[in-house]
Amino acid sequence: MTDLAQRMMMDASLSRTEQAALAIGQLAEQAPRGARLGTKTELQEQCGVAKGTFNEALRILQSRGVITVRSGPGGGLFAASPTPIARLGNSILSLDAAEGDVADAVRIRDTLDPLLIEDALEHSSAADIARMRVALAVMQEAVDAGDATGFVRANWDLHAAIARVSPNGILKSIYLSLLDLIESHTVSVEPDDHQSLPQYITERQKLHADLVDALDTRDRDRALRLIREHNTTLTSVR
Incomplete structure (x- = not known):
C-alpha cells in the first residue's frame, strides 16, 4: 500500500475527493516549498481514485494555494507555500x-x-x-x-x-x-x-x-x- 493510500484511510468518513485532497495536501505541507511531489498520473495511481475525483481534489488544493501544477517535461505537482487564508480554507476542508x-x-x-x-x-x-x-x-x-x-x-x-x-x-x-x-x-x-x-x-x-x-x-x-x-x-x- 502506498503512503498516500495509507493517508487516505485515516478518515473514512470523508468523501474520496476530500480524502485525496487531504492526503496530497499533507504530503505538500511536509515537503520543502517548490519540491516536486510527482506526476499527476503517479499520484492519482497512488491515491487509487478515478481521474475525475483526482482532478477535483487538485482543484481544491490549487484554490487553497497548497500545490502548483506544471505541464510539459519535468512537470507534475509541486509543493507551494499556502498563505494564512489558504490554511484557514484547509482547516474548514478537514x-x-x-x-x-x-x-x-x-x-x-x-x-x-x-x-x-x-x-x-x-x-x-x-x-x-x-x-x-x-x-x-x-x-x-x-x-x-x-x-x-x-x-x-x-x-x-x-x-x-x-x-x-x-x-x-x-x-x-x-x-x-x-x-x-x-x-x-x-x-x-x-x-x-x-x-x-x-x-x-x-x-x-x-x-x-x-x-x-x-x-x-x-x-x-x-x-x-x-x-x-x-x-x-x-x-x-x-
Whole structure:
C-alpha cells in the first residue's frame, strides 16, 4: 500500500475527493516549498481514485494555494507555500459531518451572505453578472427537469459566482470553503412541510433571478431584502 493510500484511510468518513485532497495536501505541507511531489498520473495511481475525483481534489488544493501544477517535461505537482487564508480554507476542508453538523455550516454561510451581497452591489462587473445569469440558466434547466438536487448544486454555483466578486479575500475564502463542505455532505433535498418540491424550487428560482436583477441594477434595498428572505426560507439538505 502506498503512503498516500495509507493517508487516505485515516478518515473514512470523508468523501474520496476530500480524502485525496487531504492526503496530497499533507504530503505538500511536509515537503520543502517548490519540491516536486510527482506526476499527476503517479499520484492519482497512488491515491487509487478515478481521474475525475483526482482532478477535483487538485482543484481544491490549487484554490487553497497548497500545490502548483506544471505541464510539459519535468512537470507534475509541486509543493507551494499556502498563505494564512489558504490554511484557514484547509482547516474548514478537514471538517466532516461528525465534527460539525452541516446545518451549522449552512447557518454560518447564511450569516455571511449579506456581506457578500454588499460587495457584489459595489463591485459586480458586466462579466460577473453574466456568469451569475449562466448559473441561473442551469438552475432553470433543473427546475424544468424536476431535478431538485441538480437545482441546489447549480444554486451553490450561483452563490459561488457572487462570492468571487468580493475583494475581501478572507470572507471569500471562508464562504467558498463552507460551500465545499456543505456540497460534499449533501445527498438529497427535502422541502418543508408546507410546499411540494416542484413548487419550492420554482419559487427559489424566481427569488434568485430577482436577486441577480437587483445586483445588476444596483438596487441595494431590494437585494438585501431578497437575501434576508432567502435565508429564512431554506429547505433541508441531507
